[in-house]
Amino acid sequence: MTDKPNPLTTQEVARAVASQSDPAPADASIKIRARDVDFFYGQKQVLQGISMDVRERKITALIGPSGCGKTTFLRILNRMYETVKHARAEGEVVLDTDNIFELPLPNLRRRVGMVFQKPNPFPKSIFENVAYGPRVHGLANGARLAEMVEQSLRGAALWDEVKDSLQKSAFSLSGGQQQRLSIARALAIDPEVLLLDEPCSALDPISTAKIEELLFTIETRCTLVIVTHNMAQAARVADYTSFFLMGKLVEFNDTKTVFTNPAKKETEDYITGRFG
């Protein structure tokens, strides 16, 4: 259900961006620092010299046409690319003060969670889905675990809908609910960063709106990085926006500036729909 990004009229952009709060102060601390990141599938280079900062407790959107490398870059941040043979990342990515390539994987993924494009609940009950992460990391059991599950489900705005049916299979939920379950599952281990890979592209507009609202509440406890095909969504939701094109980071700035006063011509062309 991915579609071409809608060309926004200047008025739409202005409206969307104006509905946000003021752009973040320039000294908001940096949660993830990427410098000169290159990425290869075998011999083929897919990302070139990506350098950007992800600011703490802000929403950073990665936008760009299909195949530009934004999802590839996202998946570097929690080293998910390592499941693919011959995939190789070079460069520097630092989470707070830790080099992510040297962190043990379970630690990295505890701190940097991920929500995927297609809701992917486990074939288990709703409760067990959310409890999976805490169980894996040995965070809690018994009553404390039940509390964590409830908190996470509340944090994903799903608790009221499922509190009486926690033992039901996760497959009994609708698509939008399953995606919120995936978010609850990711929140259950209290990550510092949450990566979202086009989380709404498989959902209807109402579910999409619910999740976008949710992102604002999660932002208060978590740094968010979201890949989106939907420029309007980036304009609605993100504090910062990165524009990727053909494996390169063309422009990175606060969302208002990127959409109303882009520095590069390619950015302007993309945003106004001259290509997609």
Added chain:
Amino acid sequence: MNRLTWRKWVNVVMSAVTALCALVAVAPLLFVLGLLVVKGASSLNWAFFTKLPVPVGETGGGIANAIAGSGQLLLLAALFGVPLGVLGGIYLSEFGGWAVPFFVRYAADLLVTVPSIVIGIFAYAVVVLPVGHFSALAGGFALGVMLLPMVVTNTEQFLRTVPVWLREGSLALGAGHWKTIVSVVVPAGLQGILTGILLGLARVAGETAPLIFTAFNNSYWNRGWNQPISSLPYMIWIYGISAYDDWHRQAWAAALVLLGLVLLVNVLSRLVLARGMAARKAT
């Protein structure tokens, strides 16, 4: 005849021809079932299922020990073939490398084609000779060897159908490879794995040749895993080639029982599997 009519008739004729061919393909099963019902149904009664065989000339014997024996042999076969087979299937599906998985897969494929009588002789050499007598254990071992490659191949096949994004969901939460396999991948593929095991058991339930050299036969209740044991296929064979009409009658009935059980397991397994797949697809 104009072109349109011609095409319409071609459609009708070819539909009929292919339907007929399909029926012909299924016909042997229907014939076998029909013949068994005609010849054997009249002998089915409660005594048949619950009594032991009696000497020729006496009436009222049954196949109770053969049914129980088959059950025990299948249990042994499962104990031997299922854990090894499932773990082997997990290895082939989840762990990489080129050479070892290739050879394991190839060996499993070859093992399935080994004639069952050869497996019987193998079990004879490995279990019966050292111990000095026939036993249920030897029979179970032989059937287990036959079951093993089927379980391996089936398990691998169903684990491969578990989608990548399901595994990634687990990995992204910080779970390790083995934890992901045990907690997510295997439960997701479990229905298919279990169905494959049931179908495999149904298949080896009817094997006679491996039992000739291993479990042998027992006209009485089996007295222990280390003793010869009766089984349905064996009993059908012995009674079928005998000279006695009464035994022939019982063989027909026993064959009907065996086929009935096998078909029942097959149909039920496939139904359960189909429902499971439909439930997953609906989400």
